Amino acid sequence: MVEPIRFDKAFIGALSIDLENDAITTFEVDDGLLKKRVIANSARSYLVADVRKLNADGTYVYARMEDFDAFITDRPTPTLRKQVEALGTKLV
Numbered sequence: 642m643v644e645p646i647r648f649d650k651a652f653i654g655a656l657s658i659d660l661e662n663d664a665i666t667t668f669e670v671d672d673g674l675l676k677k678r679v680i681a682n683s684a685r686s687y688l689v690a691d692v693r694k695l696n697a698d699g700t701y702v703y704a705r706m707e708d709f710d711a712f713i714t715d716r717p718t719p720t721l722r723k724q725v726e727a728l729g730t731k732l733v
Contacts, residue, residue, distance in 0.1 A: 643678050651683035653709070655690045657697035660724045663706055666699025673703035680708050688730075691715045706730050 653676050656667045665688060667673045680686045680703075688709040706712065707729030714721070717732050725732040 643675065643682065646682060648679060648683040649685065651679045651686045652689050652713075653680060653686060653704075655688060655694055655699075657699035658688070658690055658694050658706075658712075659696060659699075660706070660728065661696075663728050664699075664702045665704040665706070665708075666702050668700055670701050673701040677703045680704060685710045687733075688712045689714075692721075695721075 655665045658665055667676070686709050688704075688706070688711070690712075692714055705728070706725060709730050711731040711733045712725050713733045722732045
């Protein structure tokens with residue numbers, strides 16, 4: 642249903658963020674497929690998650706950090722900033 646829709650900005654949540662393997666995940670395939678399509682159809686996309694999502698467990702990888710223009714989180718640290726920027730996006 643969202644395939645023909647274009648977005649200016651998309652704010653996407655994640656079940657987990659695995660920085661070591663550069664994997665943004667969810668549990669549900671349908672949720673992941675929807676998020677993947679919205680990211681592809683957006684002029685700008687932002688990953689939004691609190692730090693508790695870092696290294697949590699998810700089963701379906703729907704994106705990599707470089708797929709987002711920025712990662713918005715609640716407790717950015719210098720170490721986290723370096724990790725995120727090394728994967729090709731900004732930390733906010």
